[in-house]
Amino acid sequence: MTQTYVIHLAREALLLVLALAGPAMAVALLIGLVISILQATTQIQDQMLNLVPKIVGVFVVLLVLGAWMLNSAVSFTLNLFGQIPDLVR
Template sequence: MTPEIALQLFGEAFYLTVSMVVVIVGPSLMVGLVVSTFQAATQINEQTLSFLPRLLVTLATIMMTGPWLVQRLSDLFTSLMMKIPEIIG
């Protein structure tokens, strides 16, 4: 295995990981920002008020994007399996 192939494989896996994290965590961050703004405006300092909406949005995001995320992981795994002769030889 050459360093170029190793870096290419690492880059593909890293890009997939970052895109999966952004898809899952991004909506949660947006909801957290809205809830924090609401809490600052009303001066309500309740920790559970910010936790529950973020949890529900994260779970809903995973449910909606789950098939797409699994397909992307499956595609990466399949491409890695197909590249085994190139990596070895």
């Protein structure tokens, strides 16, 4: 196993983490931005007003994209485990 191969595996793992966490994080960011703008314009400073919509938004994203996320993680893991015999030689 060379350094190049290890760097390639680490790069692929990081890209997978970004692809899996990206949609939920983007939705939480957009909801937080919208709620913050509404709070700034109406001068309502309630922390629960910001937290609950984010939780609901992330939950919806996980419901919608959960199967794709699981398939991506499983295929990456199976591919990694499938390469073990080639690495041992």
